[in-house]
Amino acid sequence: MGVNTLSYYEYQLQLKELLEYGVRRAPEKEIIYRDQVKHTYEDLYERVQRYANALEDIGVERGDTVAVLDWDSHRYLENYFAVPSMGCTLHMVNVRYSEKNLIYTMKHAEDDYVLVFDEFLPMMEEYADELDSVKEYILLSDDEPPETELTSLEYEDLLSSAFPNYAFPDLDEDTRATLFYTTGTTGKPKGVTFTHRKLVLHTLGILTMNTYFKPERRISTDDVYMPLTPMFHVHAWGIPFLATLIGMKQVYPGKYEGEMLMKLIREENVTLTHMVPTILRRIVDGISKQNILKRFLIRLLKPFSDLRVIIGGSRLPKGLAKEASEKLGIDVWGGYGLSETCPVLTISQQKEKMWDWSKDDTIEYDVKTGLPLPFVDLEIVNQEGNKLEHNGEEKGEIVVRSPWLTEEYYKNPEKSEELWRDDWLHTRDVAVIDEEGYVQIIDRLGDLIKSGGEWIGSTDLENIISTHEAVKEVGVIGVPDEKWGERPMAFIVPQEGAEVTEEDIKEYMKEFVEKGEIAKYAIPDEVKFLDELPQTSVGKIDKKVLESEYT
């Protein structure tokens, strides 16, 4: 007998393994959707199998693209696992896009099947005849599904009539699993895809870094998880995959509504979530608007003191981190990544030697961009592509290599070549790295303010202004200036009832000039006050709108 008959099995990294392990280890743990649905992991697994059978019954084949238009739900989680594990691509449609962009992405993805939550049914009805590739629509609904001529298929109906066992195929780990779109500063949405391998390794990378967290921050099976970045956006940072693998109780809030979020956090004892700064801002404000007795009780009882929040999408302003901690007892720190990077590249972390430092000292590190994950090779480079020193001084574009980066923009070779150059993924974020390895983003490439030949980082200014007690939110942009080329301009939303003037802010910033944290010329010439700041579809401050409408 020769070695050729050897039946060695080349094990592939697949998403189904994450689900099946979670189900085996924590069959009784719960998946919760608003105050409407409570499933166990065993239920989840049965529903995933029923759903796969249902899809197969209506004609879904390996390689097809299945699109979902829904808010954060147990149904979405079921799609996270069922669709890729069948060998199909899950297209997570950004339902906050303008209709034009949304339909553009569905056409570009050539979606074969579409799951549509009833809120978005009228839009789908309107555009259905443009969406040539779509073979079937499936209706999603929290209550009685509405009548429609679009389809007679309804998700819960399909599941209840489908066979409860499904043997998911063994796939090559390089099989495409997910697709979603991201908008840059210009141009049309760009498609980003991830394979099974990338999604699995991203999960394992985060769990490995977890062993470096200080003890009270470490993630484990006894956490209760609720995402507060949408599931259509970079698969909620990939954390639902992680939560399922390690058997966490999971809570999905649907569309984000303040009262429901608070209720779920309290009643389900949520211990772990992640969000963009503007959502944390809203939570802190929501509490501040409570009557005095409630606010007193919150200060006394700290009902959120078990809650850990990881902030991403934009820099965590120090002022906001302080408020969340002092007013609500929430433990908050930052992370960084892009849609193109799955997303997590770095997490803000206190090193072991800092674990017993005071909050005032450690907060400086909690608001940093952070330290790279294992298997993330992260460098800063100058315009010629040369690596720069990690000395806290040299500023360069962040470039990365890692097992979980998107290979290309979907069907967009031109943009793909801008993304991948010299074997490194180019993030367009400009940062310094200090001797300790901490990354700190200064700005987006192209968004840096160049004043009199010197670079000013808008996020640096935002961070400083955010610590002023009268400031609720702040955005800084560069505006053209005849003499200096560009000058910084700040937009501020004041705290409720606070009195603050342009002069107050400038005086306050002078303190930081004296401390040597910023240069004198970094103080904005103009400070404007607004009732709110414009936001992008994923909750970041929309600087394009600030530029075009408020200057």
Added chain:
Amino acid sequence: MGVNTLSYYEYQLQLKELLEYGVRRAPEKEIIYRDQVKHTYEDLYERVQRYANALEDIGVERGDTVAVLDWDSHRYLENYFAVPSMGCTLHMVNVRYSEKNLIYTMKHAEDDYVLVFDEFLPMMEEYADELDSVKEYILLSDDEPPETELTSLEYEDLLSSAFPNYAFPDLDEDTRATLFYTTGTTGKPKGVTFTHRKLVLHTLGILTMNTYFKPERRISTDDVYMPLTPMFHVHAWGIPFLATLIGMKQVYPGKYEGEMLMKLIREENVTLTHMVPTILRRIVDGISKQNILKRFLIRLLKPFSDLRVIIGGSRLPKGLAKEASEKLGIDVWGGYGLSETCPVLTISQQKEKMWDWSKDDTIEYDVKTGLPLPFVDLEIVNQEGNKLEHNGEEKGEIVVRSPWLTEEYYKNPEKSEELWRDDWLHTRDVAVIDEEGYVQIIDRLGDLIKSGGEWIGSTDLENIISTHEAVKEVGVIGVPDEKWGERPMAFIVPQEGAEVTEEDIKEYMKEFVEKGEIAKYAIPDEVKFLDELPQTSVGKIDKKVLESEYT
């Protein structure tokens, strides 16, 4: 421009990433060797680079095999990373083998370069002319290296004269990294190899399961690690790779000597180790031999109460687990795997619902074979290869699939085909799996005792006998019997000064018959008392010797 020019970088899982991450995150953490050497991770990294340059200088090329004959040391750790990261294979020679077997493995491996600790120098000098493949020897020594005609190369000399920077190549993750030999019940040692990918994923698999551990057992960067299974044996279970990745302080004890081990555990505050049961037995005994004052102090101060011990290689006897816990305050639990499986397949674990159970209740789970790691598909099958139920009743051979299993026995297609059949790796271990997913090994296939047509598991009997207060160690084998085919026979080493008779043991076992834990016919016909049990080269009870010399 077409997509063909895309410079997307396909990131490969490589051991160098584990080292480089540990060094970046924990540059000041220490690597300790006995009471002789204290390096930082930064030193480690520099030494690894110097060593790689030194190897290259003497002619080592990609694809070469570099063999090491040493006890557990900082040098071994340096070899773990340097040799595979150069694209070479690290052959870890079992220095406890008989000379005949040892030389056989070196010939079979076709070692190109050999590092030899001075203790083994005379043997190498004797056999050098038989080892045709060897191009150079490098001498390892703790003190002044002895004179020898074998070589003029000495490890520390080479390092100090080599260049301190080395750029490790980017390797395909399927490049072979390690090779070592394992002896089964019969035949010659068989070579087992692992690739970079397998070693990295094994590390990540353990760290993922770690999030399911109860809080006080979780592994993290602030642990202090010392292996007590030899580094030549399945790379000390792969834990030095894990320890380095997550930046733990590491302690290497050289040759195992009771006094030195105790000193290191105490003075370096070791918190995490792993060993076979016989080593734990020796530690517990070593303490029991202390004078009464010392024993009193140990009971009072529990100097080992920070120590967690994972037991593998053989089943953790419940009696030993109790003794270690009660006498020394050591937290001990089990794990399971084979040389062929990298090795870890399962770890004994208390599920979340058990975390607040009493020690008496949880110890039942601590001594089980355990729960499979993520990415370990583990089944029990009957002789026809059909999967059996997980009901705690059906007994079958454990078969596995996982990303970290050896592909084949090195240059041994015949044995490889016995190992891999029907796309599953066959372990030859017979087990039950209960409804909760706990695996419990009953015996080795072929070692099961078949008495009157019924199977008796020798490890079941050992576990029960081990709980008798007068029993220090126990081994059970099957001996031929005219009437019943086979009958169990027990060999017991009594506790120091304990009086115990064959009849006492049989009476004691009857209690377990009454409780329904074993059948009446499982009580051995004969119980023999020995001063010590024979051991294999890796510290397991050598049942072949019991059979051949004591029956």
